[in-house]
Amino acid sequence: MAETSIQAESQFISVQEMAKNSKNSVLERFIHKDADWVNGSIPVLEVAEVDISLLKYSSHAAENELSKLRSALTSCGCFQAINHGIRDSFVDEIQEMSHQFFSLPMEEKKNYARTVDDIEGYGTDSILSENQIIDWNDRLFLNVNPESQKKRQFWPENPPKFRERLEEYIDNVKVLNETILRSMATSLELDESCFLNQYGDDEQATMVARFNFYPPCPKPESILGTKPHADGSAITFLLQDKEVEGLQVLKDAQWYMVPIVPYAFLVNIGDQAEVMSNGIFKSPVHRVVPNATRDRHSLAVFCIPHPDMEIGPAEKLIDESRPRLYKTVKNYVSIYFENYQLGKRPIEAAKI
Ligand SMILES: O=C(O)CCC(=O)C(=O)O
Numbered sequence: 020m021a022e023t024s025i026q027a028e029s030q031f032i033s034v035q036e037m038a039k040n041s042k043n044s045v046l047e048r049f050i051h052k053d054a055d056w057v058n059g060s061i062p063v064l065e066v067a068e069v070d071i072s073l074l075k076y077s078s079h080a081a082e083n084e085l086s087k088l089r090s091a092l093t094s095c096g097c098f099q100a101i102n103h104g105i106r107d108s109f110v111d112e113i114q115e116m117s118h119q120f121f122s123l124p125m126e127e128k129k130n131y132a133r134t135v136d137d138i139e140g141y142g143t144d145s146i147l148s149e150n151q152i153i154d155w156n157d158r159l160f161l162n163v164n165p166e167s168q169k170k171r172q173f174w175p176e177n178p179p180k181f182r183e184r185l186e187e188y189i190d191n192v193k194v195l196n197e198t199i200l201r202s203m204a205t206s207l208e209l210d211e212s213c214f215l216n217q218y219g220d221d222e223q224a225t226m227v228a229r230f231n232f233y234p235p236c237p238k239p240e241s242i243l244g245t246k247p248h249a250d251g252s253a254i255t256f257l258l259q260d261k262e263v264e265g266l267q268v269l270k271d272a273q274w275y276m277v278p279i280v281p282y283a284f285l286v287n288i289g290d291q292a293e294v295m296s297n298g299i300f301k302s303p304v305h306r307v308v309p310n311a312t313r314d315r316h317s318l319a320v321f322c323i324p325h326p327d328m329e330i331g332p333a334e335k336l337i338d339e340s341r342p343r344l345y346k347t348v349k350n351y352v353s354i355y356f357e358n359y360q361l362g363k364r365p366i367e368a369a370k371i
């Protein structure tokens with residue numbers, strides 16, 4: 020198989036180690052020959068800020084937030100969730116935990132290393148084909164829900180509170196996810212549990228946490244931190260780095276930089292919510308550009324319906340003027356990886 024250059028050949032070389040040695044011979048596996056991200060300045064995306072605390076009550080203020088949410092999700096597919104109820108100090112702790120983990124000695128981090136053929140654990144980009152251009156990031160990828168899917172051997176023991184804090188964080192994201200799925204449905208004048216019913220019981224749904232670490236990059240003009248993709252989730256909750264930008268979203272064939280709003284979650288629609296909404300909500304293609312001098316950290320939590328759930332467009336969103344655009348899909352994550360591996364946009368496989 021193609022799992023040669025950075026995994027098998029030298030056992031394990033993290034991007035973090037490569038960043039210290041820019042003459043590394045495997046660097047060319049990271050280079051995009053058609054790089055377009057340094058020519059010209061990239062405009063900043065206008066991302067709506069939605070006040071989550073106002074969504075729960077029926078009031079004029081709630082109507083206003085719902086309409087911001089709907090318009091954000093139909094145009095760029097993401098919004099900044101503010102006043103979401105998770106304390107700033109807790110967000111600080113979570114981000115600090117990620118810094119502490121990636122600062123551990125390599126020998127210690129390797130205790131959590133993923134195996135060559137699995138994505139769960141600590142590692143670099145999974146190499147799926149010979150010609151794949153590798154992403155400039157290391158990540159810690161953990162299944163965090165349901166209980167039966169947690170592989171504790173990958174959960175760091177250091178920093179000492181990591182496990183406990185991550186559990187608490189995930190419980191908070193679950194609450195937020197439910198509020199947002201309800202609001203998404205309400206904003207389209209559907210029954211409030213319409214999307215939630217497809218998502219399923221939150222004790223059963225799959226949740227995956229991905230701690231991303233982007234070390235300084237020797238060739239930021241021709242390397243990407245994360246290559247363009249849309250998420251295979253229903254919804255993704257992203258904590259961006261508080262200081263270092265990098266995330267870009269594709270909107271109307273133009274890349275935009277996503278501004279940093281400290282302590283906000285960037286909530287983005289994944290392919291499965293695009294399907295549920297019959298394409299009204301957009302699952303945005305996004306990428307991460309690296310930084311020449313600074314580290315960047317982010318934490319994405321993917322909220323994914325249980326693989327047995329049938330996901331399809333809500334009946335009320337199908338009519339003569341808006342025909343059904345997607346099939347009913349099951350276990351979309353496997354469809355996602357099959358297509359991703361072939362270099363195709365996975366959602367195309369769900370289209371009628
Ligand atoms: O690092 C980021 O800002 C985004 C990461 C991302 O898109 C992902 O993990 O799916």
Ligand SMILES: [Fe+2]
Nearest residue numbers: 248249250305
């Ligand atoms: Fe993503």
